[in-house]
Amino acid sequence: MIPFVREITFDYGRCDTVSPLIRRVIARNPGPFTYTGTGTYIVGHGTVAVIDPGPDLPEHLDALLEALKGETVSHILVTHHHLDHSPLARPLADATGATILGRAAPAEADSAPSGNDQEEGADGRFRPDIELTDGQTVSGPGWTLEAVTTPGHTSNHVCFALPEENALFCGDHIMGWSTTVITPPDGDMGDYFASLAKVRARNFATLWPTHGAPIREVGPFIDAYVAHRRGREAQILDALATGHTRIRPMVTDLYAAVDPRLHPAAAHSVLAHMLHLVAEGRVTADGPAGLETEYRLA
Numbered sequence: 001m002i003p004f005v006r007e008i009t010f011d012y013g014r015c016d017t018v019s020p021l022i023r024r025v026i027a028r029n030p031g032p033f034t035y036t037g038t039g040t041y042i043v044g045h046g047t048v049a050v051i052d053p054g055p056d057l058p059e060h061l062d063a064l065l066e067a068l069k070g071e072t073v074s075h076i077l078v079t080h081h082h083l084d085h086s087p088l089a090r091p092l093a094d095a096t097g098a099t100i101l102g103r104a105a106p107a108e109a110d111s112a113p114s115g116n117d118q119e120e121g122a123d124g125r126f127r128p129d130i131e132l133t134d135g136q137t138v139s140g141p142g143w144t145l146e147a148v149t150t151p152g153h154t155s156n157h158v159c160f161a162l163p164e165e166n167a168l169f170c171g172d173h174i175m176g177w178s179t180t181v182i183t184p185p186d187g188d189m190g191d192y193f194a195s196l197a198k199v200r201a202r203n204f205a206t207l208w209p210t211h212g213a214p215i216r217e218v219g220p221f222i223d224a225y226v227a228h229r230r231g232r233e234a235q236i237l238d239a240l241a242t243g244h245t246r247i248r249p250m251v252t253d254l255y256a257a258v259d260p261r262l263h264p265a266a267a268h269s270v271l272a273h274m275l276h277l278v279a280e281g282r283v284t285a286d287g288p289a290g291l292e293t294e295y296r297l298a
């Protein structure tokens, strides 16, 4: 069982100090993929960085500018190009003069933003001022942020380490309240497992997901997260062994306990596992692997 952390005390638009270097303002965009809403983090004092400005909500921009009054925003850091993370970056940069750092939306996201039934929806126009590479750092008075590339949830996902607090802003890579949606083709389960191992190896004391409360028991939490995915993989292999060949009926069985609104997302998650299993040679597909393809054990 994943030791989910779901308790969070907040008010929309209020700026809460959550650690010596970190403040958080939560946007009013609650939903099945965003939990209580997007948590925008402010790092440092005086000259600060902002992580995941959030959705393009005027109320949230006002709340951030109020929280940042009298301070200089030097950097805006974006974990990935989903609509609940990146769209407010440009308006906030225009208002503060800050530089936007992150990794650009993949090309296919431009023309075909994802449907809201599958994931948060894509901000295909997202282009940072500076394209980050793994290990790149930016800093201000008393704080440093290091880009830790973590493809999986999206191909351009990047987390930000704060060495002064041995903490990691982990975006949607790891969430305390829920598992993460992996939607192919941009989402990739093989990459995701590798990115979980990458973060696990760093022994962070605290993870700050963009949605929900911080994760303090980091090692055991990630181990349980990985075990959950391996368990799901085993269930899929079982389902194939007992005669299931198609993803949708499999989802109805495997996700019986899950909110039906999330079943389309779950189908994409099973597809993500299937693509990974096909890539590993453990499963065969009767054509290009997709939601309608028939699958069998190799």
Ligand SMILES: [Zn+2]
Pocket (backbone or CB within 6 Å): 080, 082, 120, 153, 172
């Ligand atoms: Zn996302």
